[in-house]
Amino acid sequence: MIEGYWGCGCLAVLECILSIIRALQMGSCFSAESRSPLSGSPLSPHPAFDYRKKRNSRKKPGSVDFRKEEQLHRIPGRLFLNGSSGVASLYTQQGKKGTNQDAMIVWENFGSRTDTVFCGVFDGHGPYGHMVAKKVRDHLPLKLSAHWEVNISSEDVLREISLNTAGSVNSEETALISADKDSRASVDLDVTEKNPDIFKTLKESFLKAFKVMDRELRLHTNIDCFCSGTTAVTLVKQGPYLVVGNVGDSRAVLATRDKDNSLKAVQLTVDLKPNLPAEAERIRNCKGCVFALHDEPTVARVWLPNNDAPGLAMARAFGDFFLKDFGLISVPEISCRCLSEEDEFIVLATDGIWDVLSNKEVIDIIEYAPACSSAARTLVQTAVRAWRYKYLTTKVDDCAVVCLFLDSNLSNLSYASNT
Ligand SMILES: *[C@@H]1O[C@H](CO)[C@@H](O)[C@H](O)[C@H]1NC(C)=O
Ligand SMILES: *[C@@H]1O[C@H](CO)[C@@H](O)[C@H](O)[C@H]1NC(C)=O
Ligand SMILES: *[C@@H]1O[C@H](CO)[C@@H](O)[C@H](O)[C@H]1NC(C)=O
Numbered sequence: 159m160i161e162g163y164w165g166c167g168c169l170a171v172l173e174c175i176l177s178i179i180r181a182l183q184m185g186s187c188f189s190a191e192s193r194s195p196l197s198g199s200p201l202s203p204h205p206a207f208d209y210r211k212k213r214n215s216r217k218k219p220g221s222v223d224f225r226k227e228e229q230l231h232r233i234p235g236r237l238f239l240n241g242s243s244g245v246a247s248l249y250t251q252q253g254k255k256g257t258n259q260d261a262m263i264v265w266e267n268f269g270s271r272t273d274t275v276f277c278g279v280f281d282g283h284g285p286y287g288h289m290v291a292k293k294v295r296d297h298l299p300l301k302l303s304a305h306w307e308v309n310i311s312s313e314d315v316l317r318e319i320s321l322n323t324a325g326s327v328n329s330e331e332t333a334l335i336s337a338d339k340d341s342r343a344s345v346d347l348d349v350t351e352k353n354p355d356i357f358k359t360l361k362e363s364f365l366k367a368f369k370v371m372d373r374e375l376r377l378h379t380n381i382d383c384f385c386s387g388t389t390a391v392t393l394v395k396q397g398p399y400l401v402v403g404n405v406g407d408s409r410a411v412l413a414t415r416d417k418d419n420s421l422k423a424v425q426l427t428v429d430l431k432p433n434l435p436a437e438a439e440r441i442r443n444c445k446g447c448v449f450a451l452h453d454e455p456t457v458a459r460v461w462l463p464n465n466d467a468p469g470l471a472m473a474r475a476f477g478d479f480f481l482k483d484f485g486l487i488s489v490p491e492i493s494c495r496c497l498s499e500e501d502e503f504i505v506l507a508t509d510g511i512w513d514v515l516s517n518k519e520v521i522d523i524i525e526y527a528p529a530c531s532s533a534a535r536t537l538v539q540t541a542v543r544a545w546r547y548k549y550l551t552t553k554v555d556d557c558a559v560v561c562l563f564l565d566s567n568l569s570n571l572s573y574a575s576n577t
């Protein structure tokens with residue numbers, strides 16, 4: 159229901175450019191070879207915005223990248239289309255707004271570890287949002303695994319697991335680690351002392367991978383990420399250890415068994431919108447503006463200083479470089495958790511789901527889905543019906559869902575054969 163940017167299409171982008179000029183008071187020329195919708199405009203980017211300056215050193219778009227992508231898509235255990243595997247179900251459906259800007263991934267045996275899985279959903283926004291979402295889907299996990307494959311040996315991991323399954327860490331000690339406001343990663347001593355080294359290493363890997371990913375979008379891509387970007391809610395589950403990294407307003411929810419054996423929803427992420435006090439403060443400290451418009455009073459947006467450029471409805475995102483000097487960051491908020499026997503499944507989904515269904519409704523739908531393998535599809539279809547029912551006049555949003563089952567023996571789950 160809520161557009162990533164206020165207004166859409168060319169006018170919004172033009173307005174955005176004019177605003178940047180007003181904000182920076184510059185003059186001269188964008189590179190004429192640019193593929194962006196701004197090409198030929200008599201404008202000069204602020205050095206911070208000039209992600210095109212390495213354009214000449216870039217390899218030609220096409221063959222090499224395309225082959226790499228083909229190889230990536232053939233890796234066994236890596237799913238990015240509608241479907242399911244032994245541990246997960248995933249599904250995405252285009253809304254009624256044009257191109258599907260959502261993307262998703264499940265990658266089993268992640269980083270060549272049989273005990274590890276990576277999952278993510280990405281919700282693009284802006285004119286090239288669909289391309290940014292796919293790019294992050296494909297490149298972010300590679301950066302993440304590259305970082306820790308070098309740094310953790312399997313012996314370390316095994317030692318950690320044997321040390322810590324003895325009960326020193328449990329789900330009560332869930333640590334929500336807020337990344338530093340200025341995108342300088344600070345390590346919360348209290349949290350890291352409580353948690354095993356593996357959390358520290360994974361957390362650092364997330365922070366680094368997100369940083370490198372955003373830098374790559376700025377410098378080395380032929381996708382225009384100036385007024386386009388994406389959310390990312392991602393997780394790595396390694397044995398019983400779960401680390402969730404999030405930018406933007408997609409969400410992760412855990413379904414866990416209560417004492418009375420009913421399923422309870424535990425939200426693992428915070429929707430990183432500009433109305434959160436800490437986010438708004440960071441943005442204002444960077445001279446960005448945060449306010450809602452009259453016609454959508456509940457939707458706080460980030461705006462450039464002193465003007466009405468298209469406002470972005472989230473406080474953190476990949477891309478959107480026109481706002482990156484004004485408080486928008488791509489530093490993930492990271493939470494760590496040690497999974498227990500009571501934990502049944504995790505749902506990652508874009509706001510197309512959460513706008514119309516509560517956390518509890520979502521886990522109930524998965525619990526009573528006819529089959530685990532199609533649980534994600536059942537959820538998306540229910541959300542689409544809810545859209546039609548609740549918002550007759552607005553257009554159904556794109557939806558993407560990844561459902562990760564924590565008891566991988568799917569046939570054993572009581573609810574699998576219930577209905
Ligand atoms: C998933 O299925 C839906 C409905 O058939 C279709 O619109 C969508 O494009 C599919 N998406 C992928 C990524 O396979
Ligand atoms: C999974 O569950 C089925 C039926 O409940 C059982 O026969 C099978 O042995 C289980 N497999 C594993 C790996 O636990
Ligand atoms: C799987 O199901 C079988 C019988 O249906 C049961 O004996 C076994 O304990 C179950 N395993 C788990 C891990 O729940």
Ligand SMILES: CC(=O)N[C@H]1CO[C@H](CO)[C@@H](O)[C@@H]1O
Nearest residue numbers: 304305306307308309310366
């Ligand atoms: C590849 C990689 O990023 N390796 C890192 C491993 O950890 C050390 C510090 O512990 C880093 O300096 C390396 O960059």
